[in-house]
Amino acid sequence: MYQWQWNLIWLYRGALLRGAWTTIELCVLVILTGTLLGFLFVLLRKAKHPLISFPAIVLIEIFRQVPLLVVLVWLYYVLPSINIVVSGFLAAFIGLSLNLAAYAAETIRAGIESVPKGQTESAIALGYSRAMIMRKIILPQAFRRMLPNLMNLYINQIKLSALASVIAVNEILHIGNIIISRTYRPLEVYTAVAIMYLLIIMPFVGVSFFIERKLNYEKKST
Amino acid sequence: MKLIIEVANLKKSYGSLKVLNGISFGIKKGEIKCIIGPSGSGKTTLLRCLSLLENFDEGKIIYHGNNKITSLSQENEKAVARKRIGIVFQDFNLWPHKSVVENVVEPLILVGGLNKHEATEKALEMLKKVGLEDKKDDHPDFLSGGQKQRVAIARTLAMNPEIILFDEITSSLDPELVSGILKLLKRLALEGQTMIIVTHHLEFASEVADDILFMDEGIVIEESPPEKIFRNPKDHKTKNFLKTLRRYFQEINIYEGTEDFRAFNIGFMRKIKPGGEYYVLGAAKEDWWKCMGEAQHEWHRIRARKNIKLKMILYELVESEKRILEKMPKLTEYRLIPKNTEVPSNVNIYDDTILLLIFDKKRPTVIEIRNKDLVKGYLNYFNILWGQGKQIVV
Numbered sequence: 001m002y003q004w005q006w007n008l009i010w011l012y013r014g015a016l017l018r019g020a021w022t023t024i025e026l027c028v029l030v031i032l033t034g035t036l037l038g039f040l041f042v043l044l045r046k047a048k049h050p051l052i053s054f055p056a057i058v059l060i061e062i063f064r065q066v067p068l069l070v071v072l073v074w075l076y077y078v079l080p081s082i083n084i085v086v087s088g089f090l091a092a093f094i095g096l097s098l099n100l101a102a103y104a105a106e107t108i109r110a111g112i113e114s115v116p117k118g119q120t121e122s123a124i125a126l127g128y129s130r131a132m133i134m135r136k137i138i139l140p141q142a143f144r145r146m147l148p149n150l151m152n153l154y155i156n157q158i159k160l161s162a163l164a165s166v167i168a169v170n171e172i173l174h175i176g177n178i179i180i181s182r183t184y185r186p187l188e189v190y191t192a193v194a195i196m197y198l199l200i201i202m203p204f205v206g207v208s209f210f211i212e213r214k215l216n217y218e219k220k221s222t
Numbered sequence: 223m224k225l226i227i228e229v230a231n232l233k234k235s236y237g238s239l240k241v242l243n244g245i246s247f248g249i250k251k252g253e254i255k256c257i258i259g260p261s262g263s264g265k266t267t268l269l270r271c272l273s274l275l276e277n278f279d280e281g282k283i284i285y286h287g288n289n290k291i292t293s294l295s296q297e298n299e300k301a302v303a304r305k306r307i308g309i310v311f312q313d314f315n316l317w318p319h320k321s322v323v324e325n326v327v328e329p330l331i332l333v334g335g336l337n338k339h340e341a342t343e344k345a346l347e348m349l350k351k352v353g354l355e356d357k358k359d360d361h362p363d364f365l366s367g368g369q370k371q372r373v374a375i376a377r378t379l380a381m382n383p384e385i386i387l388f389d390e391i392t393s394s395l396d397p398e399l400v401s402g403i404l405k406l407l408k409r410l411a412l413e414g415q416t417m418i419i420v421t422h423h424l425e426f427a428s429e430v431a432d433d434i435l436f437m438d439e440g441i442v443i444e445e446s447p448p449e450k451i452f453r454n455p456k457d458h459k460t461k462n463f464l465k466t467l468r469r470y471f472q473e474i475n476i477y478e479g480t481e482d483f484r485a486f487n488i489g490f491m492r493k494i495k496p497g498g499e500y501y502v503l504g505a506a507k508e509d510w511w512k513c514m515g516e517a518q519h520e521w522h523r524i525r526a527r528k529n530i531k532l533k534m535i536l537y538e539l540v541e542s543e544k545r546i547l548e549k550m551p552k553l554t555e556y557r558l559i560p561k562n563t564e565v566p567s568n569v570n571i572y573d574d575t576i577l578l579l580i581f582d583k584k585r586p587t588v589i590e591i592r593n594k595d596l597v598k599g600y601l602n603y604f605n606i607l608w609g610q611g612k613q614i615v616v
Binding site: 116121123 | 274275301304305307309311315316317328329332333374377378381
């Protein structure tokens with residue numbers, strides 16, 4: 001019979017919490033940067049000149065088609081060989097952000113294109129500039145439509161951040177692995193790690209439920 | 223009078239399809255031009271070119287004004303020209319995430335440069351003008367088509383454009399809402415607003431237009447004052463088009479009532495032509511019947527003179543309505559049908575039958591139709607409304 005030793009988790013609580021903090025820090029940065037980059041990708045992609053739009057398409061497709069793990073490892077190990085030294089955290093941040101941006105770009109583009117063209121035309125006819133149309137007409141509506149999807153992407157990205165353990169970022173899973181190598185207690189530690197991910201992601205799920213319910217309600221009431 | 227817009231030899235094609243084939247005309251301040259023509263004749267494209275939503279291939283559009291704008295190659299010149307022109311679309315194109323008043327206020331602030339207080343004041347004034355003051359905080363999704371179009375007109379009017387283009391603005395409206403919008407345009411015409419109106423309503427066009435342009439296959443075939451184009455069209459194409467359009471529109475008459483039911487009833491009784499059988503379909507509405515009661519002497523007189531048989535098929539009747547009906551047995555012959563039945567199939571629709579439907583609104587509307595197919599269409603529409611739980615009267 002296996003003897004559970006939960007006191008071990010309590011013993012290493014400091015390290016685990018620091019790991020959780022690193023994960024949260026990394027994910028907040030990734031979500032903010034990734035979303036902004038996603039918008040940038042969309043702008044570039046929608047540019048009329050192929051010299052601008054083509055590279056954006058290539059970039060998006062690379063990050064959608066190359067496994068994230070490969071991207072992370074590549075950034076961490078290959079870049080130093082051409083004299084660009086990146087820390088594990090930086091490499092994870094760059095890789096996860098670009099990956100999120102590539103997926104978010106599709107969601108954002110779909111959201112923007114879902115606003116009927118007539119609304120843009122009436123704004124043009126009234127004298128709105130392109131920027132005003134984006135800010136006042138398209139984005140407020142597109143944002144509501146893409147929010148549920150973006151939420152899903154964010155949740156996914158938090159889960160993917162565990163891959164950063166491979167390039168020695170001191171996030172939850174990596175800390176967990178270190179503790180295991182000292183204590184040989186994988187069952188307790190991995191359980192704790194899983195629960196911590198659950199706790200970090202739960203608020204996002206709650207928010208996305210809330211948003212979906214709200215959107216459904218509005219659909220019904222109109 | 224000074225010219226506002228001058229169009230010279232305007233040409234545009236989509237691929238191999240030539241949409242505009244050399245259009246030339248000018249419009250002066252205070253003038254109203256109505257454009258008529260079959261669908262696909264380039265009317266909408268012309269308006270889109272004039273409002274700079276679309277580029278054209280050849281020719282010239284000159285925007286006169288304080289300073290003439292001729293070359294439209296530069297974005298900033300386009301922007302100046304756009305401020306002078308307003309356009310109202312067939313599909314309203316309101317912004318659904320903003321309330322009615324916000325739809326009107328925002329362009330005033332962003333483009334017009336007013337502060338929030340001034341803009342709100344101006345917007346409310348415009349909404350009052352189109353009769354939608356009380357809906358100012360609603361969202362467009364909750365408005366009827368006619369109301370949406372009023373908001374769109376208010377939004378354009380608020381920007382004080384020198385000229386407003388109207389692109390078939392009644393085409394996507396339910397028939398009973400059309401006359402209200404046309405009335406609003408007539409009021410703008412009286413105020414001296416310069417307008418170009420694409421429309422299929424010939425009667426309306428002949429009332430407001432200084433000139434009517436008949437377009438076909440991307441060219442203006444005829445441009446003359448209404449009395450000339452309707453009485454004595456130069457071109458056989460114009461003649462044929464007017465003929466088909468007239469045939470269609472003579473079969474429908476729409477009377478918009480006022481809130482004064484009594485005046486409304488008498489007004490519509492006078493329109494009734496002798497000799498026919500009339501059917502009134504719908505659920506009875508108390509107010510209407512009360513007025514029928516008040517107006518019954520008038521009814522008797524008209525009925526005796528014109529020899530009208532009035533048969534009524536009624537859906538549901540409330541107690542007070544029953545009493546009124548019993549008081550005037552000579553007036554009508556009526557039959558009750560449970561509320562959820564289909565429109566009765568035993569209604570014979572003769573050629574001289576006029577079907578009257580009155581919808582439950584503060585302003586009841588009578589639609590008089592003299593064409594079997596159209597009647598069928600209306601009955602369907604009527605049933606659909608009913609299915610949605612909207613209340614329909616009489």
